[in-house]
Amino acid sequence: xxxxxxxxxxxxxxxxxxxxxxxxxxxxxxxxxxxxxxxxxxxxxxxxxxxxxxxxxxxxxxxxxxxxxxxxxxxxxxxxxxxxxxxxxxxxxxxxxxxxxxxxxxxxxxxxxxxxxxxxxxxxxxxxxxxxxxxxxxxxxxxxxxxxxxxxxxxxxxxxxxxxxxxxxxxxxxxxxxxxxxxxxxxxxxxxxxxxxxxxxxxxxxxxxxxxxxxxxxxxxxxxxxxxxxxxxxxxxxxxxxxxxxxxxxxxxxxxxxxxxxxxxxxxxxxxxxxxxxxxxxxxxxxxxxxxxxxxxxxxxxxxxxxxxxxxxxx
Amino acid sequence: xxxxxxxxxxxxxxxxxxxxxxxxxxxxxxxxxxxxxxxxxxxxxxxxxxxxxxxxxxxxxxxxxxxxxxxxxxxxxxxxxxxxxxxxxxxxxxxxxxxxxxxxxxxxxxxxxxxxxxxxxxxxxxxxxxxxxxxxxxxxxxxxxxxxxxxxxxxxxxxxxxxxxxxxxxxxxxxxxxxxxxxxxxxxxxxxxxxxxxxxxxxxxxxxxxxxxxxxxxxxxxxxxxxxxxxxxxxxxxxxxxxxxxxxxxxxxxxxxxxxxx
Numbered sequence: 001x002x003x004x005x006x007x008x009x010x011x012x013x014x015x016x017x018x019x020x021x022x023x024x025x026x027x028x029x030x031x032x033x034x035x036x037x038x039x040x041x042x043x044x045x046x047x048x049x050x051x052x053x054x055x056x057x058x059x060x061x062x063x064x065x066x067x068x069x070x071x072x073x074x075x076x077x078x079x080x081x082x083x084x085x086x087x088x089x090x091x092x093x094x095x096x097x098x099x100x101x102x103x104x105x106x107x108x109x110x111x112x113x114x115x116x117x118x119x120x121x122x123x124x125x126x127x128x129x130x131x132x133x134x135x136x137x138x139x140x141x142x143x144x145x146x147x148x149x150x151x152x153x154x155x156x157x158x159x160x161x162x163x164x165x166x167x168x169x170x171x172x173x174x175x176x177x178x179x180x181x182x183x184x185x186x187x188x189x190x191x192x193x194x195x196x197x198x199x200x201x202x203x204x205x206x207x208x209x210x211x212x213x214x215x216x217x218x219x220x221x222x223x224x225x226x227x228x229x230x231x232x233x234x235x236x237x238x239x240x241x242x243x244x245x246x247x248x249x250x251x252x253x254x255x256x257x258x259x260x261x262x263x264x265x266x267x268x269x270x271x272x273x274x275x276x277x278x279x280x281x282x283x284x285x286x287x288x289x290x291x292x293x294x295x296x297x298x299x300x301x302x303x304x305x306x307x308x309x310x311x312x313x314x315x
Numbered sequence: 316x317x318x319x320x321x322x323x324x325x326x327x328x329x330x331x332x333x334x335x336x337x338x339x340x341x342x343x344x345x346x347x348x349x350x351x352x353x354x355x356x357x358x359x360x361x362x363x364x365x366x367x368x369x370x371x372x373x374x375x376x377x378x379x380x381x382x383x384x385x386x387x388x389x390x391x392x393x394x395x396x397x398x399x400x401x402x403x404x405x406x407x408x409x410x411x412x413x414x415x416x417x418x419x420x421x422x423x424x425x426x427x428x429x430x431x432x433x434x435x436x437x438x439x440x441x442x443x444x445x446x447x448x449x450x451x452x453x454x455x456x457x458x459x460x461x462x463x464x465x466x467x468x469x470x471x472x473x474x475x476x477x478x479x480x481x482x483x484x485x486x487x488x489x490x491x492x493x494x495x496x497x498x499x500x501x502x503x504x505x506x507x508x509x510x511x512x513x514x515x516x517x518x519x520x521x522x523x524x525x526x527x528x529x530x531x532x533x534x535x536x537x538x539x540x541x542x543x544x545x546x547x548x549x550x551x552x553x554x555x556x557x558x559x560x561x562x563x564x565x566x567x568x569x570x571x572x573x574x575x576x577x
């Protein structure tokens with residue numbers, strides 16, 4: 001029984017929808033809703049890496065760069081082009097996808113460590129531009145982001161943003177799950193295991209990697225845009241190296257290739273720092289230690305390891 | 316008419332001439348074997364033919380069209396599919412999924428429909444799953460369908476690769492040591508499988524060290540030594556060719572071949 005539910009295709013989506021529905025019922029204050037909304041936003045970015053790293057096996061250490069492009073688009077569009085913030089978000093997503101397509105073509109020829117360093121370089125360039133072009137981007141101080149309105153409804157307040165981000169997160173999860181269970185998903189997982197054999201079945205390896213890279217950039221840009229709109233402020237830190245590393249850590253801690261795992265990983269890295277603030281100076285050290293402990297005892301990631309344990313018990 | 320025609324091809328690595336001026340042609344329904352001692356250039360020849368290595372010497376034609384220089388995934392589109400000497404399996408996918416990937420080119424779906432999970436994708440998945448199961452049954456691996464490929468025994472993986480290759484409905488199928496590491500029973504199964512594939516009109520090119528197998532199922536044999544063509548002919552001719560016997564088979568091999576011929 002448990003096995004059947006766990007293996008059903010809808011199961012991950014049902015689990016996530018359940019979480020979304022229950023959290024507002026048990027959250028003692030709006031602060032908790034705000035933290036949960038942050039979890040949903042980072043989950044969206046992590047879904048992109050689930051496709052890129054989990055399915056296709058291609059690492060990106062500069063993914064916050066795309067997140068930054070999405071985030072700054074909702075600040076830059078209204079400021080300089082007079083666009084509506086949500087229209088700017090769409091434009092930012094498009095720009096992010098286009099940049100991923102141009103950058104991805106040459107660098108996805110690289111493998112393993114070399115690809116990691118090339119994507120790292122990309123993230124650094126975005127971060128440098130956002131920090132350096134202070135006349136346009138406000139430099140390290142960042143930019144104000146105007147409030148967005150959707151169908152005449154002003155998007156403000158923790159509760160509103162909770163539902164907006166949760167909705168987008170669920171759609172993003174559904175799309176990532178769809179891809180996983182499709183010819184495209186099989187092609188990505190195939191080239192993850194053997195590029196030679198994948199090409200040997202007629203898969204255009206370079207084109208498929210580029211698909212995954214562009215999809216991941218779109219997810220990151222959507223997440224970035226939502227983050228900026230929710231906070232009403234954006235700084236270059238969003239596109240920084242630490243953020244890129246945290247995104248990678250999320251999908252690995254949660255479980256590579258698992259959509260629910262991406263959310264669990266995002267929750268781990270968003271909620272824990274909040275919970276550990278009482279430790280003051282030791283916060284970062286304890287967080288690092290916890291990551292190490294989890295990786296040692298759950299090397300396949302939290303969700304895949306727990307799922308295996310549950311199916312074993314059911315059997 | 317020959318389906319695959321290789322003319323005067325060759326390649327050098329540094330100063331070493333790995334394959335030197337080799338020609339052969341294979342017709343539909345034929346089993347054409349390439350034999351030779353280790354290092355004779357058999358797999359290198361495969362790599363030239365299937366686009367893994369690029370060379371400007373000679374030519375490779377498929378159904379009369381020059382295909383030299385085409386990337387491997389484009390050659391698959393033209394009907395040329397291969398298996399690998401050192402297994403190239405998708406180890407983290409199940410046996411069934413491995414074969415499903417083989418249907419990649421036949422699947423009608425786009426990135427967008429896959430993202431949206433349209434009903435057409437579900438239909439495509441079902442069709443591919445059924446076709447892949449049928450192929451697994453054909454190679455005798457249906458029992459392994461749901462297992463991760465990484466957990467299958469070696470002999471089964473060899474057949475899994477063949478099933479995946481068959482999924483692409485090849486016109487020319489190149490098999491690199493399909494019976495290597497297999498026991499007598501598995502080797503017999505592969506024997507039947509290959510003759511079955513060829514009788515379906517596929518041109519089969521085979522690299523194999525198991526001389527019993529080669530002598531039993533080949534229509535013609537090409538013998539390579541040090542990258543050069545040593546002899547070519549029917550199993551009968553090759554077995555009695557004194558140059559081949561001394562250079563490659565040795566006395567023991569010759570006896571074994573004679574016994575297989577019965």
